[in-house]
Amino acid sequence: MKKIESVKNTQVKQWKKLQTKKERDKTNTFLIEGFHLVEEAIAYPDVVAEIIISENVKIPSEWDLANINVTIVTEEIIKEISETETSQGIAAVCKQVSKPDLKLENSRLLLIDAVQDPGNLGTMIRTAEAAGVDAIIVGDGTVDTYNSKVIRSTQGAVFHLPIIKGNLIDWVHNLKEEGVPVYGTALLNAKPYQEVQNQGAFALIVGNEGNGVSKELLSLTTQNLYIPIYGKSESLNVAIAAAILIYHLR
Amino acid sequence: MKKIESVKNTQVKQWKKLQTKKERDKTNTFLIEGFHLVEEAIAYPDVVAEIIISENVKIPSEWDLANINVTIVTEEIIKEISETETSQGIAAVCKQVSKPDLKLENSRLLLIDAVQDPGNLGTMIRTAEAAGVDAIIVGDGTVDTYNSKVIRSTQGAVFHLPIIKGNLIDWVHNLKEEGVPVYGTALLNAKPYQEVQNQGAFALIVGNEGNGVSKELLSLTTQNLYIPIYGKSESLNVAIAAAILIYHLR
Numbered sequence: 001m002k003k004i005e006s007v008k009n010t011q012v013k014q015w016k017k018l019q020t021k022k023e024r025d026k027t028n029t030f031l032i033e034g035f036h037l038v039e040e041a042i043a044y045p046d047v048v049a050e051i052i053i054s055e056n057v058k059i060p061s062e063w064d065l066a067n068i069n070v071t072i073v074t075e076e077i078i079k080e081i082s083e084t085e086t087s088q089g090i091a092a093v094c095k096q097v098s099k100p101d102l103k104l105e106n107s108r109l110l111l112i113d114a115v116q117d118p119g120n121l122g123t124m125i126r127t128a129e130a131a132g133v134d135a136i137i138v139g140d141g142t143v144d145t146y147n148s149k150v151i152r153s154t155q156g157a158v159f160h161l162p163i164i165k166g167n168l169i170d171w172v173h174n175l176k177e178e179g180v181p182v183y184g185t186a187l188l189n190a191k192p193y194q195e196v197q198n199q200g201a202f203a204l205i206v207g208n209e210g211n212g213v214s215k216e217l218l219s220l221t222t223q224n225l226y227i228p229i230y231g232k233s234e235s236l237n238v239a240i241a242a243a244i245l246i247y248h249l250r
Numbered sequence: 251m252k253k254i255e256s257v258k259n260t261q262v263k264q265w266k267k268l269q270t271k272k273e274r275d276k277t278n279t280f281l282i283e284g285f286h287l288v289e290e291a292i293a294y295p296d297v298v299a300e301i302i303i304s305e306n307v308k309i310p311s312e313w314d315l316a317n318i319n320v321t322i323v324t325e326e327i328i329k330e331i332s333e334t335e336t337s338q339g340i341a342a343v344c345k346q347v348s349k350p351d352l353k354l355e356n357s358r359l360l361l362i363d364a365v366q367d368p369g370n371l372g373t374m375i376r377t378a379e380a381a382g383v384d385a386i387i388v389g390d391g392t393v394d395t396y397n398s399k400v401i402r403s404t405q406g407a408v409f410h411l412p413i414i415k416g417n418l419i420d421w422v423h424n425l426k427e428e429g430v431p432v433y434g435t436a437l438l439n440a441k442p443y444q445e446v447q448n449q450g451a452f453a454l455i456v457g458n459e460g461n462g463v464s465k466e467l468l469s470l471t472t473q474n475l476y477i478p479i480y481g482k483s484e485s486l487n488v489a490i491a492a493a494i495l496i497y498h499l500r
Contacts, residue, residue: 123490129481129482156483227497230500236377237376240373240490247477250480
């Protein structure tokens with residue numbers, strides 16, 4: 001096992017750079033923190049490139065790290081590369097998963113159009129995975145999936161299903177060609193969701209916190225849905241709306 | 251209109267103290283920030299005790315402030331009493347609403363057992379209000395409803411329905427006596443929620459992020475429910491679970 005003791009070490013600087021989207025995109029990797037997330041990640045072959053651990057903490061003996069590099073560092077270094085206030089003393093560099101072959105005709109998909117808040121995106125990934133969604137398609141203008149706040153909010157679900165960057169307009173065209181019903185979420189020209197009974201495959205599009213799903217996408221869907229508001233609130237949080245609709249559609 | 255220019259003014263110190271639960275409990279008031287929340291609050295008679303506004307910003311001309319005190323302060327003072335990073339230059343002192351007379355037999359209620367995260371509590375208040383829930387009963391061990399992060403996450407819904415502190419065990423007994431079905435959320439000895447078709451009144455209990463609803467409460471309910479997990483995640487976020495169940499039950 002390698003040991004690094006200086007925060008000025010070039011490797012430490014490299015890890016810290018992974019806090020930026022630019023560096024994550026360039027290297028196709030991202031950094032995760034904490035025992036729970038690292039444990040979720042090592043359950044998958046070929047996801048974790050490297051574990052970084054403080055000299056003050058111990059790796060659980062049941063972890064199988066046969067093919068994973070481990071670097072021991074000082075507490076100061078772990079704090080330097082950490083984005084949380086209280087680091088657990090463990091982090092890992094993970095590889096961004098490449099696009100899998102999805103069979104569209106049987107899929108349940110969540111399409112995400114320009115969602116800005118990392119907590120909302122992470123919570124939607126967690127909920128969609130729990131609900132048995134097969135993949136998440138992330139459109140332009142959405143917060144980076146590999147942002148550390150997104151990863152934390154997924155509670156590890158980010159490792160359990162494919163998350164694919166794509167052009168949502170192309171996806172909607174392809175899904176409809178394969179006979180998959182595509183549902184938008186909208187307040188106008190939409191049906192109350194309770195009136196739609198879905199069988200099998202579906203794609204659900206959710207949109208930006210302020211502006212909703214783009215008009216162009218809404219014009220392409222099979223059907224747009226809304227969730228009735230019975231109180232005085234103007235709207236629901238996007239992650240809440242996504243959860244109600246996904247569990248209804250499946 | 252009064253004007254205050256020194257951050258050392260005792261009134262400023264008093265406002266700042268409202269960042270603590272102790273002071274909020276003692277004075278039965280709380281502080282809100284931002285144009286949206288203040289606008290929601292002034293729509294109700296007898297909620298806003300006082301508006302505090304920076305000399306740099308203007309009160310919208312359509313606001314009716316006939317019976318509300320307004321104090322103009324410096325930008326430095328607004329920043330001093332603000333808990334957000336970028337203050338909009340407006341805040342208000344509001345009165346905590348007292349317990350209303352609820353007719354239990356027709357009510358839809360959300361009971362909250364020891365939820366810790368302010369964002370989760372605020373989002374649940376927002377969702378419940380949107381779903382037409384009549385009141386929220388907050389049990390011991392739950393984060394303070396008048397915490398500024400809770401208030402922000404409610405998006406103003408905190409003003410639209412009664413939020414009552416209470417002993418949940420007493421509430422469950424009273425609700426059952428009035429014939430209101432009480433549903434707990436649990437992973438063991440529970441039914442999939444889709445199997446329960448509710449008519450009219452209900453009370454739903456959601457619990458702590460780590461430990462769920464207390465065993466004692468779960469033993470008193472009419473029926474405990476769970477949301478099936480079809481993926482590999484261990485659980486759903488509590489605000490997500492509450493949303494799925496409330497919209498299903500109503």
